[in-house]
Amino acid sequence: MTKTGGCAGPKGFDVEKVRADFPIFQRTIWDKPLVYLDSGASAQKPKAVIDAMTRVMEHSFANVHRGLHTLANEATEAFEGARGDVARLLGAKSDEEIVFTRGSTEAINIVANGLSDDIGAGDEIVVSQMEHHSNIVPWHFLRERNGAVLKWAPVADDGSLDMEAYAKLLGPKTKLVAMTHMSNVLGTITDAAEIVRLAHEAGALCLLDGSQSVVHLPKTDVQALDADFYVFTGHKLYGPTGAGALYAKKKHLKRMRPFQGGGEMIESVSEDAVTFADPPQKFEAGTPSIIDAIGLGAAIRYVETIDRQAAMDHETRLMRKAQDGLKKWNDVRILGDAPGKGAIVAFDVKGAHAHDLAQIMDRFGVAVRAGSHCAEPLMRRFDCQSSLRASFAMYNTEKDVDTFLEAFEKARDILG
Ligand SMILES: *Cc1c(COP(=O)(O)O)cnc(C)c1O
Numbered sequence: 001m002t003k004t005g006g007c008a009g010p011k012g013f014d015v016e017k018v019r020a021d022f023p024i025f026q027r028t029i030w031d032k033p034l035v036y037l038d039s040g041a042s043a044q045k046p047k048a049v050i051d052a053m054t055r056v057m058e059h060s061f062a063n064v065h066r067g068l069h070t071l072a073n074e075a076t077e078a079f080e081g082a083r084g085d086v087a088r089l090l091g092a093k094s095d096e097e098i099v100f101t102r103g104s105t106e107a108i109n110i111v112a113n114g115l116s117d118d119i120g121a122g123d124e125i126v127v128s129q130m131e132h133h134s135n136i137v138p139w140h141f142l143r144e145r146n147g148a149v150l151k152w153a154p155v156a157d158d159g160s161l162d163m164e165a166y167a168k169l170l171g172p173k174t175k176l177v178a179m180t181h182m183s184n185v186l187g188t189i190t191d192a193a194e195i196v197r198l199a200h201e202a203g204a205l206c207l208l209d210g211s212q213s214v215v216h217l218p219k220t221d222v223q224a225l226d227a228d229f230y231v232f233t234g235h236k237l238y239g240p241t242g243a244g245a246l247y248a249k250k251k252h253l254k255r256m257r258p259f260q261g262g263g264e265m266i267e268s269v270s271e272d273a274v275t276f277a278d279p280p281q282k283f284e285a286g287t288p289s290i291i292d293a294i295g296l297g298a299a300i301r302y303v304e305t306i307d308r309q310a311a312m313d314h315e316t317r318l319m320r321k322a323q324d325g326l327k328k329w330n331d332v333r334i335l336g337d338a339p340g341k342g343a344i345v346a347f348d349v350k351g352a353h354a355h356d357l358a359q360i361m362d363r364f365g366v367a368v369r370a371g372s373h374c375a376e377p378l379m380r381r382f383d384c385q386s387s388l389r390a391s392f393a394m395y396n397t398e399k400d401v402d403t404f405l406e407a408f409e410k411a412r413d414i415l416g
């Protein structure tokens with residue numbers, strides 16, 4: 001095992017031990033060790049997740065709920081157990097406040113659809129310039145269908161959210177604030193508690209997009225944040241694709257109209273009437289992604305075995321090292337360096353295409369993302385065509401950063 005100096009955290013965060021849990025690091029890319037710096041798009045999976053999913057398929061699989069046989073009961077227990085894992089991860093008051101979704105995208109669409117009776121012509125929805133398209137497009141639907149007005153809280157040059165300008169956008173017409181807890185491009189961690197407090201002061205509801213923050217922050221506490229809605233996606237938290245969650249205060253879930261109709265979400269159906277099941281089932285029409293949800297539960301239990309503060313310190317140290325390395329070049333512009341930013345660094349290079357650079361870097365085993373990162377308004381804000389993004393996870397090493405910087409230098413040389 002190689003020694004990666006400086007990676008042992010104060011409470012003994014052992015990156016090599018973490019890496020050993022992820023089978024993918026046994027493979028090579030173009031005969032080079034894999035340097036995976038694309039966890040912000042989707043993280044790799046530990047053996048614990050793979051095993052949990054395999055185990056249910058090999059041993060305990062059946063459709064969930066209402067089953068009277070052993071396998072149905074076992075599968076239901078595992079599925080509902082995973083709901084409990086999500087509730088614990090988010091600090092929810094009860095499991096009933098957790099709706100399983102396909103990911104953040106579906107969760108936000110459930111809220112947008114659910115609030116569509118409450119948000120009408122001239123009502124305002126406040127978002128920020130650094131939102132992911134997932135937290136923009138569903139609100140555009142309400143603009144198109146209901147005549148709602150989108151208001152944009154600006155991002156300052158350093159990548160932080162302009163809180164003063166945000167506060168000024170709020171008013172009697174504000175019905176909803178929908179904001180990220182951590183930007184997937186800038187790495188900015190927003191003052192979510194203050195965002196919620198100001199929204200409530202204006203009489204608005206507040207949705208937080210936790211897709212990145214649940215991965216990087218040591219702790220999430222929806223009750224302390226007082227969020228009305230909190231969403232995240234499992235595949236960025238070392239879980240499988242196809243499972244994420246919507247947290248919502250119970251009173252909202254009770255009021256909101258369901259998103260999809262079908263089995264599982266009804267109380268009774270007749271030829272001329274339908275009544276809905278209590279939440280969360282009301283929002284889980286059809287057979288859920290049982291295996292994925294169980295995998296997500298396993299991912300949560302896996303990260304609970306890690307000292308998460310130490311992991312965050314480790315990831316942030318790697319991001320800083322990468323950022324410092326990139327600053328050596330005058331034609332590199334780092335997008336966002338807000339105080340306390342998390343382990344993501346996006347940057348562009350004058351005169352070089354991000355896609356070309358990323359493709360060449362792949363030849364050195366380095367996986368980075370290039371493009372607009374599903375955040376076109378933010379790219380426009382920074383007058384950026386496309387950028388490269390290196391996003392760090394707890395399994396990355398100091399050596400990964402060295403290889404990344406070397407590969408970047410070589411790619412630049414090749415592109416001349
Ligand atoms: C990835 C991401 C999303 C969307 O997640 P899906 O898994 O595609 O639903 C939304 N917001 C942020 C900040 C993200 O990083």
